[in-house]
Every structure is written in structure tokens, then in C-alpha cells.
Amino acid sequence: xxxxxxxxxxxxxxxxxxxxxxxxxxxxxxxxxxxxxxxxxxxxxxxxxxxxxxxxxxxxxxxxxxxxxxxxxxxxxxxxxxxxxxxxxxxxxxxxxxxxxxxxxxxxxxxxxxxxxxxxxxxxxxxxxxxxxxxxxxxxxxxxxxxxxxxxxxxxxxxxxxxxxxxxxxxxxxxxxxxxxxxxxxxxxxxxxxxxxxxxxxxxxxxxxxxxxxxxxxxxxxxxxxxxxxxxxxxxxxxxxxxxxxxxxxxxxxxxxxxxxxxxxxxxxxxxxxxxxxxxxxxxxxxxxxxxxxxxxxxxxxxxxxxxxxxxxxxxxxxxxxxxxxxxxxxxxxxxxxxxxxxxxxxxxxxxxxxxxxxxxxxxxxxxxxxxxxxxxxxxxxxxxxxxxxxxxxxxxxxxxxxxxxxxxxxxxxxxxxxxxx
Numbered sequence: 001x002x003x004x005x006x007x008x009x010x011x012x013x014x015x016x017x018x019x020x021x022x023x024x025x026x027x028x029x030x031x032x033x034x035x036x037x038x039x040x041x042x043x044x045x046x047x048x049x050x051x052x053x054x055x056x057x058x059x060x061x062x063x064x065x066x067x068x069x070x071x072x073x074x075x076x077x078x079x080x081x082x083x084x085x086x087x088x089x090x091x092x093x094x095x096x097x098x099x100x101x102x103x104x105x106x107x108x109x110x111x112x113x114x115x116x117x118x119x120x121x122x123x124x125x126x127x128x129x130x131x132x133x134x135x136x137x138x139x140x141x142x143x144x145x146x147x148x149x150x151x152x153x154x155x156x157x158x159x160x161x162x163x164x165x166x167x168x169x170x171x172x173x174x175x176x177x178x179x180x181x182x183x184x185x186x187x188x189x190x191x192x193x194x195x196x197x198x199x200x201x202x203x204x205x206x207x208x209x210x211x212x213x214x215x216x217x218x219x220x221x222x223x224x225x226x227x228x229x230x231x232x233x234x235x236x237x238x239x240x241x242x243x244x245x246x247x248x249x250x251x252x253x254x255x256x257x258x259x260x261x262x263x264x265x266x267x268x269x270x271x272x273x274x275x276x277x278x279x280x281x282x283x284x285x286x287x288x289x290x291x292x293x294x295x296x297x298x299x300x301x302x303x304x305x306x307x308x309x310x311x312x313x314x315x316x317x318x319x320x321x322x323x324x325x326x327x328x329x330x331x332x333x334x335x336x337x338x339x340x341x342x343x344x345x346x347x348x349x350x351x352x353x354x355x356x357x358x359x360x361x362x363x364x365x366x367x368x369x370x371x372x373x374x375x376x377x378x379x380x381x382x383x384x385x386x387x388x389x390x391x392x393x394x395x396x397x398x399x400x401x402x403x404x405x406x407x408x409x410x411x412x413x414x415x416x417x418x419x420x421x422x
Contacts, residue, residue: 080189082357086347117148118190188365191372209324217244233336245325252321260311328363335362
């Protein structure tokens with residue numbers, strides 16, 4: 001027992017270079033690609049593998065968009081679970097030799113609890129009329145937060161009961177590891193879905209901007225990169241960073257123009273309880289109605305235009321694209337630092353040439369939070385549809401009280417004429 005305590009004390013004092021190595025991931029490149037590209041250098045072989053798989057993923061993404069909002073939500077949930085699995089697996093591999101009690105079981109249990117809480121909140125917000133018609137669901141929604149807390153408390157007690165004297169410190173390390181991973185993956189994926197409900201355009205433009213920045217920064221860096229950008233990621237260059245920025249801003253502006261023309265992309269995603277389907281039908285808001293803008297005098301001489309017609313959302317797309325290309329990459333740098341700390345090249349080997357799912361979505365998590373904050377700060381106003389859903393849940397006498405109060409207010413404003421029998 002003394003030897004074990006001494007071993008754990010050494011674990012706390014050791015430097016990063018002493019952290020146990022994580023087994024390197026295997027090469028998952030399909031054999032057909034290996035044979036087709038066998039004559040190329042490693043640099044160009046990686047270029048073609050990344051390019052082919054990128055096109056395949058983008059094609060799959062377009063297919064899911066075509067299938068609708070519900071499939072996009074399932075995609076977000078699937079990515080969240082896979083990213084969580086990759087990060088937790090690294091922790092498990094690093095400390096595998098200590099055989100921590102219940103670590104993996106509790107990690108997945110906490111993931112289940114947190115998802116139950118967040119998705120339950122989404123159901124209560126956006127599916128109120130559907131829930132109102134199902135008595136068995138009313139109980140779950142009414143006591144949703146209490147049930148969520150009870151589930152988490154059960155996991156907390158299980159963790160405390162699993163504590164073993166020789167493993168105390170490591171068990172608390174992994175408890176913190178699990179909760180930080182939950183914060184990074186589950187919370188952010190919940191925000192992505194919240195953005196989706198505001199309208200598919202708030203989901204597609206930010207995500208596509210990050211993807212565009214990744215691709216164009218890689219291309220510019222591959223062909224023109226000479227100046228290293230940051231030590232954490234030696235392959236990143238200033239040429240790629242700057243080229244990615246300008247390409248992403250132009251892409252976001254043009255892509256927004258295309259999406260803003262279609263109700264399917266600009267209308268908030270709502271659940272129709274009568275048809276049991278998600279619908280995207282509305283009268284587009286002012287953000288998605290063409291307006292005429294005056295061109296600044298300095299640009300008039302260059303462009304030869306005094307006015308230009310564009311959608312107001314295109315102005316917002318500039319903010320989204322700028323964040324995606326200037327701040328978003330820091331999510332990737334953070335991930336690079338994390339991987340260097342544990343001496344690994346990629347989070348996993350899920351996608352040949354790209355690494356794990358987390359390697360492709362490390363920048364998306366920062367983006368999801370920014371878009372949510374941006375919408376709540378500068379875009380979102382009172383939501384009549386959501387308010388109506390909440391009113392329909394009230395008891396008849398409460399609804400009547402709201403009606404009388406609203407009628408009295410409208411009469412005072414002069415919008416309604418007072419009734420003769422009032």
C-alpha cells in the first residue's frame with residue numbers, strides 16, 4: 001500500500017514528458033485507396049485521401065440536409081456521442097494500468113443523464129402542444145428537472161461509493177475529465193440544436209463557414225505556406241490562415257444570399273402536432289427580405305455602384321464568417337495542445353486522412369456557442385409562436401385571465417374598441 005501511494009505521488013509530480021503514451025491509432029485507409037495512390041509521395045497521398053473523404057462527407061451532409069431537420073438533429077447527437085467516446089477513450093487508455101473502478105460505466109451514465117436533461121428541456125420548449133396531448137409525458141415534463149437531478153445524484157453517489165483508497169486522486173482526475181468532456185460536447189451540441197430551431201440558415205451558414213475555412217486554409221497552406229503560425233500546430237501557416245479568412249468571408253456572403261431566398265432555410269423549425277412533422281413555413285422576417293443599401297463613397301469609385309441590393313442576413317454572415325475564420329481555429333489549436341499533452345496525433349482513426357470525429361469538429365464547438373450568443377444578443381425578439389404554445393398549456397381559468405388582461409391592455413392602447421357591455 002505504501003508503494004502504491006508513492007507511485008501516485010510520483011504521478012502528480014511528473015512532467016508532461018512522463019505521461020504514459022497512448023497507443024497510436026491504426027491506419028484505416030481503405031485498401032483500394034492505398035493501391036490507387038501507392039505511387040505518390042506521402043505528402044500527396046495524404047492530400048488525395050483527405051480530398052476524396054472530404055468530398056464524400058460533404059455529399060453525405062447535403063443528403064442529410066435534404067432529409068430534413070430531424071435527421072440533422074440525429075446527426076448532431078451522433079457526432080456528440082462519438083466525440084465524447086473519443087475523448088473518454090483517451091483518458092481510459094492513459095490510466096488503463098490503474099484499472100479505475102466503474103470509470104467507463106459512470107462516464108456513459110453521466111452522458112445519459114446530461115442528454116436526458118438537455119433534450120428534455122428542448123421537448124418542453126418546442127413540443128409543448130404534443131406533450132399536452134400525452135398524459136404519460138406530462139408527468140415527465142412537469143417533474144423533468146427533479147428527475148434529471150435525481151438521476152445525476154444517483155451517479156454522484158455511485159462515484160463516491162466507488163472510491164478506493166489506492167485510487168483516490170486518479171478517480172477525482174477522471175471525474176473532472178468526464179465533466180469537462182460533457183461541458184465541451186453535450187452542452188455545445190445542445191446549442192447547435194437550439195440554433196437549428198431558429199432556422200436552418202443559422203445552422204448551415206456557421207457550420208459551412210468553419211468547413212470552408214478548414215478546407216481553404218489547408219489548400220492555401222499546402223501550396224503557399226511558408227511562415228509558421230503557431231507552435232502548437234506546426235503545419236499551420238500564416239498564408240493558410242489569411243487565405244482561409246478571405247475565402248470564408250466571400251463564401252459566407254454568397255452562400256447566405258442563396259439560402260436567404262428559400263423558406264425551407266430561413267423559417268424557424270417548428271413541430272406540427274397535427275401532422276407529427278417538423279415544418280418550416282412562415283412569412284420570412286425582415287432579415288430575409290431584399291433591401292437597397294447605399295455603397296460607401298470610397299467603394300463607389302471602385303465598384304461604380306451607388307446602391308446595392310442584398311439581404312440583411314448577409315451583413316450578419318460577415319460576423320459569422322469572421323468568427324469562423326479568425327477565432328474558430330483556436331478551437332483547433334486547443335485540440336492540438338490537448339493531443340500534444342498526451343502524445344497522440346489524432347483523437348481516433350475514424351476518418352482516413354482526417355483522424356477522429358473530434359479532429360474535424362474541434363472548431364465547431366466554439367462556433368456553436370458564438371452563434372447562440374449572437375442570436376440571443378442581436379437577433380432574437382419575442383416569439384409569438386412559443387408564447388402561444390405556453391398559453392395553450394395553461395388551465396382554462398388561467399387562459400381566461402390572460403385574455404381579459406390582454407383585452408384590457410389593447411383597449412387602453414386604442415387598438416381595440418371597448419365593448420358596449422363592458
